[in-house]
Amino acid sequence: MNFKQNEKINQVTDKTLVIGMDIAKQTHYACMVDERGLLLKKSFPVHQSRQGFEFFYKRILEGMKEFDKTDVLIGIEPTGHYWLNLAYFLDERGIPLVMCNPLHVKRSKELDDNLQTKNDAKDALVIARLVKDGRYSYPRLLKEIEAELRVGATLRDNLVEELARIKNKLIRWTDRYFPEFSQVFPSFGKMALAALECTPFPSDVAPQEPAELLELYRGVEGLKSPQKPKINKLIEQARISIGVTEGQTMARIEITTLVQRYHKINTELHDLQEKLTELIQATKEYDYLKTVPGLGDTTIIDLLSEIGSFAHYDHPRQLIKLAG
Structure with a gap:
């Protein structure tokens, strides 16, 4: 663990521009620090758009030139999925991006000012200093x-x-x-779904003869040979059913819709x-x-x-x- 931590710390040299970013849905905030964590550029907004990303890339190149840096390392606190667009944009341009644990950011911020207030510009600086100390992980872009x-x-x-x-x-x-339905069909197989689609209520089944239901279910797509014993049992249960009989018109529509879905x-x-x-x-x-x-x-x-x-x-x- 210490070896890995040292590796990460050694990534930041006096020639590395460290950038911390607080990620949001529409507007991110980024700031620049050196290898000691000294602020080089105050937090500035980066919009979640092609224009905003190009502006950010331009600021990175300008910052490297202004502060005589040859490398750059960008750290973020991941927020939902909003960081992915920026991550792929930077990856295409060969700029490394790392992630800081949100809990570490919260704790580090409290060390600085012990205030509960959240500020995007302030968080960007906290993230940058965590990166400088090697407290980050590498995301894997799929x-x-x-x-x-x-x-x-x-x-x-x-x-x-x-x-x-x-x-x-x-x-x-x-x-x-139709509470007795599960006694005939314990699971939703093809025949159970055909029965629900064509005859969802006991009143649909009880007056029918087995041959009539057999012919009806054969017309359902995907069901070639309905089981006659199941049909006989379904008719028996329908004739002694204790199912509710009110509200069946709308219930029939919903059951048909559910079966189709x-x-x-x-x-x-x-x-x-x-x-x-x-x-x-x-x-x-x-x-x-x-x-x-x-x-x-x-x-x-x-x-x-x-x-x-x-x-x-x-x-x-x-x-x-x-x-x-």
Whole structure:
């Protein structure tokens, strides 16, 4: 740990211009200090726009020339996702960017003035001095396949969560209007969804004959052969149902909408999974990970979307530390 800290401190020499930045949604604030933490340039605003970034880049070059510096190191306190645009902009121009822990910034600011007030200009100076002392970490900017995997895995997680919410809503409606439904269909398979789409209420099922429902469900896309025993049981339960009978018109609309959304998200998940699988199969790590018993494509996608390539790590303990 001390060795790493010394490495970071040694990065800042008398030829290094240290810049601290407080990140915000629209307007960031940056200030410049030397290797001792002495203020060279007071905090100035940097707007979250192409024009603002170009202005900031110009100020960096001017500052290096004015104070006779050959290197630059920019430190930020990460705020949400707003720092990413600037980070990629600086990365394209070969300017190193590091991150300071927000808790360290808060504690260091209190050491200076012991006030609870927050000020963007003041925070920029605190961040710059933390960078000068080597109290920072290196962010890993995702690129190419790693970036695609991260975005895709996040999207898949969101779709899975949305699917779970739809299931819960469908359960709520069946518990209210057709509580016996779960005795026939304990999970939402193709036939259960077909029944909800065509006959969501006991009053839709009870008068029907098994052959009529069989024909009705066959017309649902994706369901080729409905199970007759299930249909018989559904009719039996519908005829003794204790479901609520009021408000069914609007409930029918919502149930139909939920079933359609369920199908749509399921299709999107399937397509997304195929694309993510293609991405991981193009990585070097895939062949190694597939040899581990119990690791399927979904787990490998989750793993690589979080840690990226193994080439980023020198020792297995780094992965353990990343996991917490």
